Amino acid sequence: MTLMTATIDDFHIGQHASFTKTFTEDDVQRFIDITGDVNPLHVDEDFAARTPFKQRILQGMLTASLFSTMVGMRLPGLGAIYRAQSIRFLKPVHLNETVTAHFVVRAIDRAKHRLEIESWIENERGERVIDGTCEAGLLQG
Numbered sequence: 001m002t003l004m005t006a007t008i009d010d011f012h013i014g015q016h017a018s019f020t021k022t023f024t025e026d027d028v029q030r031f032i033d034i035t036g037d038v039n040p041l042h043v044d045e046d047f048a049a050r051t052p053f054k055q056r057i058l059q060g061m062l063t064a065s066l067f068s069t070m071v072g073m074r075l076p077g078l079g080a081i082y083r084a085q086s087i088r089f090l091k092p093v094h095l096n097e098t099v100t101a102h103f104v105v106r107a108i109d110r111a112k113h114r115l116e117i118e119s120w121i122e123n124e125r126g127e128r129v130i131d132g133t134c135e136a137g138l139l140q141g
Helices: 025-035 045-049 060-064 066-074
Strands: 016-022 080-089 098-109 114-122 128-138
Touching: 016 066, 025 060, 060 066, 060 080, 060 128, 066 080, 066 098, 066 114, 066 128, 098 128
Parallel strands: none
Antiparallel strands: 016 098, 080 128, 098 114, 114 128
């Protein structure tokens, strides 16, 4: 089976893709196993209750990891390489909360085979929890 990789001509300004995920306790534990981030705000309910958040929150980079899925699997998808990503954390995300990552193509550099993409993640209430800009390159013209 041959996988088709994206080319720069596959994209247009305004093109949109999204991906939805609910992060579970198991996801948090796997992220901890990989990164070692055991900040009590993420793992200790009693500690988190005494913070302004009032409950545990997900590691920001766990939530932002959806951007990697977006680049590699959604937009641009196969044949893409991450070049840059700005991230602003706007609101906390809690365990078992469903979030949706969105990408919208804002600029296309056909000569360099690159896309500038508005990127954000929103919660179930439609509130942005993460905001940013992505630059992705394509392996093929």
